[in-house]
Amino acid sequence: MNNTEFAQLGLAPALQENLASLGYQQMTPIQAQSLPLVLAGRDLIAKAKTGSGKTAAFGLGLLSRLDVGQLQVQSLILCPTRELADQVAQAIRQLARGLANVKLVTLCGGTPTAPQTATLGFGAHIVVGTPGRVLKHLEQGSLSLKALNTLVLDEADRMLDMGFGEDIGQVIRQTPPQRQTLLFSATYPDGIAQLSRGIQRDPVSVTVEALH
Numbered sequence: 636m637n638n639t640e641f642a643q644l645g646l647a648p649a650l651q652e653n654l655a656s657l658g659y660q661q662m663t664p665i666q667a668q669s670l671p672l673v674l675a676g677r678d679l680i681a682k683a684k685t686g687s688g689k690t691a692a693f694g695l696g697l698l699s700r701l702d703v704g705q706l707q708v709q710s711l712i713l714c715p716t717r718e719l720a721d722q723v724a725q726a727i728r729q730l731a732r733g734l735a736n737v738k739l740v741t742l743c744g745g746t747p748t749a750p751q752t753a754t755l756g757f758g759a760h761i762v763v764g765t766p767g768r769v770l771k772h773l774e775q776g777s778l779s780l781k782a783l784n785t786l787v788l789d790e791a792d793r794m795l796d797m798g799f800g801e802d803i804g805q806v807i808r809q810t811p812p813q814r815q816t817l818l819f820s821a822t823y824p825d826g827i828a829q830l831s832r833g834i835q836r837d838p839v840s841v842t843v844e845a846l847h
């Protein structure tokens with residue numbers, strides 16, 4: 636077995652079956668570098684270009700940690716746009732097939748808040764959303780992050796470029812300090828280093844260069 640086989644990760648059988656049915660045979664470079672660290676609970680700064688397979692790198696981690704019997708938000712994935720949040724949500728749903736009754740809710744701006752509030756009333760395990768709208772639900776009391784174990788910042792550089800830094804900070808202040816924090820970014824400007832210092836504990840950095 637070489638070190639890009641998913642089989643060596645010891646994932647739940649349902650997750651392994653989903654990977655097989657998705658046609659994922661080998662880990663991509665970012666997955667091979669980051670998944671062992673993610674599954675070991677480390678905080679991570681992962682620098683990798685679009686299309687490198689980052690979603691499964693954090694998705695398999697948060698699904699491995701999920702306790703479906705506990706209907707509380709255990710994973711939060713923040714994304715810069717609604718389009719990206721919808722893509723991530725769809726990918727996580729595919730990875731979660733066969734795990735009984737996983738409830739995933741998307742919370743994005745540019746769409747009415749009331750239906751989201753109603754959906755949250757039925758409970759959720761995983762939230763995927765944009766920072767401003769997630770913060771709005773925290774402020775109005777329709778979302779609690781007290782049971783959060785995994786926080787993912789996807790495309791963190793884009794979120795900072797779009798001015799979400801302040802909202803991200805306010806969301807994170809409402810999460811438990813012992814959470815795992817996974818930061819994914821295509822670039823690593825000063826703002827990302829600063830953000831990491833404020834919210835991560837002893838993070839490991841992994842970088843995957845473009846394949847071209």
Ligand code: ADP
Nearest residue numbers: 659660661662663684685686687688689690691
């Ligand atoms: P990124 O977030 O880095 O831009 P994605 O997570 O969206 O990348 O993945 C890009 C594409 O690669 C998706 O279509 C996804 O289904 C596919 N993919 C991810 N991991 C693997 C893998 N191990 N084997 C084959 N395809 C994969």
Ligand code: MG
Nearest residue numbers: 686689690789
């Ligand atoms: Mg992505």
